[in-house]
Amino acid sequence: MATKDPVLEAKRYVENARTILREKAIKEDDQYTDRKYVKLAGHAAYTGVLVALDGFFGVKTKKRKDVNWYKEQLALVDKKVLNNFVNAYELLHLYMGYDGTREAMVAQAGLKRADEIIQWVEQRTATC
Secondary structure, three states: OOOOOHHHHHHHHHHHHHHHHHHHHOEEOOEEOOHHHHHHHHHHHHHHHHHHHHHHHOOOOOOOOOHHHHHHHHHHHOHHHHHHHHHHHHHHHHHHHHOOOOEHHHHHHHHHHHHHHHHHHHHHHHOO
16 A cells, blocks of 8 residues: 655645635635635645645644644744744634635635645655
8 A cells, every 4th residue: 555645645635625615615706605615625725734744744643733733843843834834724724614714815825825835845855
């Protein structure tokens, strides 16, 4: 059984989030019309961030770490990525995933942060 590449898996989650927003949440003007799908997209994208970080930090367990654990680990490695993670947590997990905000700008900002974190992980694991 081949081990999945965490970066590729993370990118797949974020791409799934984009597809959900585009095909199911349906954007009209600057708002999505269906909170249910915004929530699903937020959870998918945030999961992608965590998959990438778990791969970077060598987390093998399926039990998810607390958000503060990720913050502590990132604070030791890179403050800029820590800030991106905090923003991704708020935008993707809280505002989209829990609140189901219909504001398209929030979703786009969250997805951008997810992409940046995944790219950061990809750059650091490519040299290993």
